[in-house]
Amino acid sequence: GIKDGQEIVFKETGNRSQSETPGDVIFIIKEKKHQRFVREKDNLVYKVPISLSKALLGTIVKVDTLDGRVLSIPITDIVHPGYEHIVTGEGMPLHVPTNDTNPGSQLDKARKKAQPQQVIDDDLRGERGDLILRFDVVFPEALSAQQKKTLRAANL
Template structure:
């Protein structure tokens, strides 16, 4: 299956909800940075194997990243600053720094 996620979710992580063929809802955490061609394999949640019923195959989720149509200049500068800080941050992961910067930006905007 293909699941659409935002650029933010691709970088910071998300939870993908899948409705299975047997009418169950499965929530799949995506904690990796999603890159072009990324696939998440969920063992034993795919289609039933006919000659081995009730055994199931693997569910393969391909993630399609939806990019925003527009980003204000201030947002681009903030993201660029996050990547720069991560490069010189000495072991701090990029998504953590960006997440903190985005949160700080939201707090500043709510005070305005």
Template sequence: MGVDYYNILKLSRNATEEDVKKSYKRLAMKWHPDKNAVNTKEAEAKFKQISESYDVLSDPDKRQIYDLYGEEGLKSGLYPPPSPKDKDSTYGGAFKFSPRDAEDIFEEFFGVLDGGRVRNSAAAAAGRKAAVVETKLPCTLEELYKGSKRKMQISRIDLDVSGKPITVEEVLSIHIKPGWKKGTRITFPEKGNHEPGSAAGDLIFIVDEKPHPTFKRNCNDLIMNQRISLLDALTGKNLSVTTLDGRDIAVSVSEIVKPGQEIVVENEGMPISKEPGKNGDLRIKFDVKFPSRLSAEQKSDLRRVLGKSM
């Protein structure tokens, strides 16, 4: 038996387009994984179901096929919409179901910002709102590499039943995803201050990167400065590098290293948030430590050894 999209969105089968939107907005905000730190897996499953249901019921063609043939018929690719919306319809003899990304749908409604770029400004145009409250969210590179969950206690101005301003304390759960960059903005709609005569403003946390003792981030790459002796630069060296998730990886330096030269270790940089399973690179830059002085005997030995190869 197929999935009942109407039941998931708590709708009747004659629900209007506006009914579908209202129900999605209410349920998506309730079950978004970032707002359910305790039961994240259950929330993720429900959130995906809600998003898929909205994707189908908000699209006239998908909804038409679903109403006639159910979920299995919709996804089978065997049926086109019975009556195309216009004569230029390109569905031909079948309809291919391509579900949209759940987060993309969510961002369309709630105006989530990412890296300073507005994905959608519809929320801002929906009516007069109180000013946005922005606050920095300092994160270590380890947190941005592995992902983490934070609980942030906030204080905000709200209105009581009589419309009088009061201070409210609240704890928000933030799910930091692997690969997020400095400047990524996490929006909590209507969790800012609430002023008389306007809707509550949004609260936005802006990711900031804490300095790291070993690595520096450059987009999706990690840069590491490694100082080695002149002897090691000439003869080779085996390095052991501890990654941000605690692994020790071996890096063999077998060729002659010149000052400022770098070695690239592929796929050992930061996770790429939009491409799960892919990472940037680790770039090891070498600083060759030259001896402060050489004895006459050492100079003679070097001339003898290196003279023929120069």
């Protein structure tokens, strides 16, 4: 869940000398573009080209996730150009600072269960942004006479 441009600071872990306090080591995150996904805040956008027939009749979209799973997402609505289908909780992990004191949060509960020497990772919450399927309807270049007749008969 770390975002582009976010800084990670390690206080006083830089070069050491006897006469000066060590400086901070600062990492600045630079996101690498992905070939299938685009990040929008904590959400992942997956662009899906879809044929006109599947847009009208429905389909199952298979998505290879970043963690190696394959999601099979049924699309039963009529898909129009620009249509979006949201899959809740399949986006980027939500980043919560370790100083989060939100009572009742999963992080708060994990802290209460932990032994004093344990470090509680801020990603224990398991919460994630959403996966947004953004559709691009691909229209046929031409229709045969029979296809036109069938469409007219269906009164579309």
